[in-house]
Amino acid sequence: MADLSTRYMGLELANPIIAASSSLANSVEGVKKLEKAGVGAVVLKSLFEEQIYAETEQMQGQEGNLYHTEAADFIETYGREFGPREYLKLIQDAKKECKIPIIASLNCFSEKWWVNYAKKVEAAGADGLELNIGVLPSDPMKTAQDVEAVYLDIVKIIKQEIKIPVALKIGPNFSSFANLATILSRGKIESREFIVGWCGRGAAESKPSWNGVNALVLFNRYYNLDIDIDKVKLVAGNPYSSANEIHESLRWISLLSGRVECDLAASTGVHDGKGVVKQLLAGANAVQICSVLYQKGLGAVQEMLQELTSWMAAHKYEKISDFRGALSQKKSEFPAAHERLQYIKLFVGIE
Known part of the structure; x- marks a missing residue:
């Protein structure tokens, strides 16, 4: 029997399939169903800052707004009914009822709320915390460094204040993503020379001023915008991913595996066992699934685990x-293949 266990952000998982943050995990009963379905861990539905304010209207006018599919789902479904107190109770009750790791999720856009509620979810008993961040760089006066600083500052303040492991769910649209991922994973390192007795100056000493994240989740699937040309108005796009969307995370998981100082979880586009195998081969510690659970039902988890087990047996992996x-x-043996962006016959068989 194949051993499917894995370690993700310091947590022991029975298998690498994680139920991503969604409405399926907005109640204890929902979490129990996901556990029974066979997932290795659950990321609870995000606690949005809008819930903290209990005023969802702010989402339309707040600068630095977060445009997540989850946010749209919250506005339509929960409104004022599912606030911070309910969320903290959900963590407590889920920990009592379930054996799998319970990972909380925060989605804020005001800095003051991050630390406050990170501490609260830690106190409630969450095994880990996922930071769900997505800043739309729509201000032409803000530089790429300004945008990256938002992510770095949030990670810094959270990691300084809580002890449970922290994952960052992030999008791919950065000017130098590999560099940003490296900094996020290792934290800020300060080097200084030191004196060794009478021998004079010694080598530079490295001391972290803040620690990096325990995991990166690649990638966040943002709220899609569409236009209804008959009604001439903005509408929501398709909220679900497809299997064709796996390739962006697959490339970056393969590029970053073994190069960043944190675990990696693949998200978006994993719809079957083949997708799980691909992401693990690329270097993922775990995969997050969501859309497939809505489209095929919770039975998809066992199908994916069976496909993973069968593939391991066929290739004699224990x-x-x-x-x-x-x-x-x-x-x-051919590193350039991971970076090639243009179609060439060597890779795709067509010119």
Whole structure:
């Protein structure tokens, strides 16, 4: 029997499939159903700052707004009914009723709320915290460094204040994503020379001024905008991902595996066991699934686990660590293949 266990953000998981933050995990009963379905961990539905204010109207006028599919779902479904107190109770009750790791999720846009509620979810008993951040860089006066600083500042203040592991769910649209991911994973390192007795100056000493995240979740799938040309108004796009959307995270998981100082979770586009296998081969520690659970039902989890188990048996792998990252760029005999952006016959068989 294959060993599907894995370690993600310091947590022991029975298997690498994580139920991503969604309405399926907005109640204890929902979390119990996900556990029974076979997931290795659950990320609870995000606690939005709008819930903290209990005024969802702010979402339309707040600068730095977060445009997540989850946010739209919240506005339509929960409004004022599912606030911070209910969320903290959900954590407490889920921990009492379930054995799998329970990961809380925060989605704020005002800095003061991050630390306050990170502490609260830690006190409520969450095994870990996922920061769900997405700042739309729509201000032409803000530089790429300004945008990156928002993410770095949030991670810094959270990591300084809580002890439970922290994951950051992030989008791919940065001017130098590999560099940002590296900094987010290692934190800020300060180097200084030191004196060694009478021998004079010694080598530079490195001391972290703040620690990096325990995991990066690649990638956040933002709220899609569409236009109804008959009614001539803005409308929501398709909220669900498809299997064709796996490739962006697959590339970056393979590029970052073994190069960043944190775990990696793949998100968006994993719809079957093949997708799970691909992400593990690329170097993911875990995969998050959401859309497939809505489209196929919770039975999809067992189908994916069975497909993963069968593939491991066929390739004579006993445990996930035997093949995780085998096709990452770091271990590749042809590293350029991971970075190639243009179609060439060598890779796709057409010109």
